[in-house]
Amino acid sequence: MKFGFGVNPQGVDEVVSAGVQAEALGFDRIGLWDSPLGHREVWMTLGAVAAKTEKLRLGPWVTNGITRHPVVTAAAAATLDDIAPGRVILGVGSGDSGVYNLAGVGSKLADLEEFVVAVRGLLTTGRAEWRGQSLAIDWPGERDVKIFVSAHGPKATRLAGRIGDGVIVGSGVSPEAIHSARDLIAAGCEEAGRDESQIETWWMAPWYISEDGEQAKNDALWHLTSLVHHWSRTGGKGMFPEELREGIIKLGSGYHLRSHGDPSPEEKAQYAAEAERLGVADYLRRRFTISGTPAEVCVQMAEAAQAGALNLDCANAAPKGRVMVRPTNFHTLVRPLLQEQSAMATGTAHVH
Template identity: 40%
Template sequence: MESPLRIGVRVPPCDRADRVVETVRRAEELGFDDVWFPDSQLLWRDVFTTLTAAALGTDRIGLGTAVTNLATRHPAVVASAARSVAELAPGRFTLGLGVGNSSVGPVGLRQTTSAGMRAGLRMLRALLDGEEWEFGDAGVRSRLRDPGPGVPLHLAASGPKNLQLAGEIADGVILLSGVSPRTLRSATARVREGAEAAGRSADHIPLTVSAFCAVTDDIEAEARLIKPICASIAQNGGAPFLALAGIDVDVPKTVEGVYPDLVHAEDWPAAVEICSAWISDEAALRFAEEFCLFGTAEQITQRLGALRSAGVTGVFLQHVGSYDPPAELIEAIGSSVLPALSAPTPAKAGH
């Protein structure tokens, strides 16, 4: 019997850690399985400080980074931070890693390459396991005192190289393709290729999908708000994925008037208006219907069930916005969707 789909929610560290923990506690009370925190040093409070407070302030809920990186944080620094949080939340912490995105851009650094990610994960795992590591050309060998073996390392990926890399070396994969069946099939196929090349079974690699979510009776109105998300995907090489869903858009590489970027715009209404030059209301609606979880509680429940049938093991839901907690989303999902998902399936006639 397959395990139930894990339902998580993304909570940006957008306020003091003690206040963010109030949101995490509410998610735990309502039955969410996980809370995932993004890491971007100029946008939010420090992610590991927030995780420490969350670990001390909760009892059951899973905690994870979605995601931190190995560019602004040296792998040895990440190893120490991850071990420190894992000690406070035994068996509850997952270290999600990615290429950097909003962490590296604002400080003029480049995203981590696939080769860099491979090397960084090797170092990180060795240190967490208590092994010595040779640093630099000078041949300095060091190890992490009081290591934390067993911390799951999940790799966030969207492109084919990193999807294959995740299948090859990571303990789990965070899929950035949304819930579109077409893109999910393509993404999971790449993960499987990487796993098989390494002699691993892809069936045992957790797959967590990130998805924007809104419980609503008016999908058209909510869809208009995610134009910057759609534009950012097209801007960063995702146009072919959008085209699979019949969304043909051409967004310039540089968009003026949005800070710090399209996904994390401080003035969201302005970003929506700016992106309306390339993303029509129709395209936004199509994007919401194909890639996001927008709709009534019943519709969202049905789509989540379909994800589990497709081999996905977890999902973390995102609200539109980076600088406020997802309180409304947590209440809506927690009060209507989670009870429906946990309800026993009616027996078929004759059984």
């Protein structure tokens, strides 16, 4: 198994420190949000992290094709590859807070596909077609920058399997959610005549870990509103049990993107109370979070791995000054249990 986490970059020094610590603790990768209203500029911050690390993979997790032109994105990724050769991973999505907070609207899937294809063309051949125009970039040469497509809904997940070098799955980490997403990725690969085994898939969920398991689960409650607000714009039909769907959509529609990643204590309390009031907290917590005591989290991660989720990504929205709290809790409290479990069980995935 491999582990990584995202960062809502609220200070360059803290993010650089987090990158250095992540590398020392054996995390595979770190990703930075591209959301300029509330966070530091993603590519400049990534350059600072790259200069202080040697092995850690890094990149935007995720950027978008609304606020970033394909040539600008390809040039930024190639420049980062100059600083960190072979370590750059480019997460791309339809756009969330980084778009909506700038009075924009997220990409349609066809536009997202065109953007991904254009950026890949620019990074591999220096040429691309985009929106009926011929684009060019002369200096990068051929770059091996993997493009990961972020996907929450069924259509996006299938698209990601068809066009992505990798997939960032945001539709849940329960075994049933994992099986469903894997089927969609496989279908997308089949459409494109691709080998599914060559697609690197990361499974995104917030990790909340404490010896006080109930406290950890309560701490995770606010995050549910953030995780389901994606579907408040689409209705989430087919994504949730029908008897819960109305409550889930109502919960997500109350999320404030202006404070995305770092809500006030009052907002967190409001989100948690609303999830409980609507009767969706238990279902959403099980599907979308990894939370509880170290032993409970170990079981949840092992179940996810058994279902096929071997790369786990912590959705690490955190207040300034606390970026490394949850990754460190995982490393200290859970990783030893996973390593012990792996050593005892023949044929299980190795824990890095």
